[in-house]
Amino acid sequence: MYKGVGATLSIYNLTVDNSQYSTGAITIQNGVDTIQVGWMDIYSGNWWLGVGPNATLIGFWPKKIFTSLAEYGSSVACGGQVYSPPGQSNPPMGSGFRPKMDTRYDAFCAYFNIVNIAHEIEPVMDVEEYSDYDTYKVKDWGVTKPMGHLVVYGGPNKP
Template sequence: MAMSWVVLLLSIVCFCLPYNGGAEGGPSRLTKKEELEIEKQLKLLNKPAVKSIKMKPTSPPKRMNDKESSMVVRPLVEMALKGESCPIGTVPIKKITKEDLIREKMLNAGNPGLHRAIVRTKEDPNRKYNGGGTGISVYMPATNASQYSSGQMTIQNGPDTIQVGWTAGGVSCFNTRCPGFVIVNTEVPLDSIIKPSQQGGPVNAFNYYVYRDKVTGDWWLELGLNYTQIGYWPQRIFSGLKDLATYLDWGGEANVLAGQAGPHMGVGQFPIENIYYDAFCMRITTINEAHETVDAKDTEEFTTNADFYRVKDYKNGGQELRHVVLFGGPGPR
């Protein structure tokens, strides 16, 4: 298996589908004309920023108290610019590489090998959501260069889907290349490398919180127990999510290519009901129509293929974990 990495995942799925290379170990070969076009794009894109916009949400929802000290997990709060911050009026944006553009060029190939092991809200036409949250344990599942595996939360209405979490493998997401997301934080760069957990040892987790501003309709992303504001998706870029969400899920996702083994999901094994050895989403919450944050209710388990990946839904994981999702698996072998 090729070397993997774990990065912050942030995407609007309808715009940012991951690319799967045509051959094991890397992306498809480009023509000379395509190579020249990509080099031209790199020169145009990687220039100093000339404009940035900074806003704040007008009406954050009523939150639950998640700031108690943890005996189980260590919250990841150090994902910043190592004590530095960007100059006033600018925000951190990861430099775009040639590999990023090659993958983006192949987006239209789709992802027929997508597999999920999730806990999801049950279909209910009378129930809508202003967002949700979770703390996701971070691992580095085994993948090769044409695969990815992630732990994430999904918020959806119709064709519009927002996903946040972490991803590992040779196929990266395109956080700052996705149309529409407005970054407001000067210290936390998207696509940051984050420290994975050790199975059986210290468990590192990252907290994600996405909510709809009830005044502007914009969807805001906050990270960590202190609800650090990262940025927002403007209401105007959506069709379904112009309104409230109708669906949320929490768990794992991986792409399985025909004829290949893996990738692993989570820790690479089926859940054994031990949070020191299982990947998990803890404190899964929804934000109701009254803009109150509550533990997720009326949920159900779903997996694309239980021979590859599995999931467990525990609605009472105790005072610290509360509603918790365990997920993982070895993938095809």
């Protein structure tokens, strides 16, 4: 059970067609309820969004708008997502290239952490990698120095 998720994401300015999308995201989910970032306030149960190294508060989603996410998240994720209608070429994801295992070039989620049920921050454990291996790649590096728990992703170009 998770009370929050966070990471530092690299950002690239990719070009996609109007009918496509490409994003990097961190997600917390329970049942049909999903938010892309945030953590649950220990007192109100609202889900907060903070950005930057000091997690400057931007706003929140009230607890009352959720059903299954009202108490906790059951899964978390970090990485890239793309969509393209059938018949169109694959849009770029991450940096637009498959990971080279070098954070100077790879899109990444660094410091991939969860807020546990006791409201303590800890690295995500037991990560499963999901990739379209012919087109896109995701690689979990685990806990590294100096970037904490690190996940790299990208595509569709071959290395």
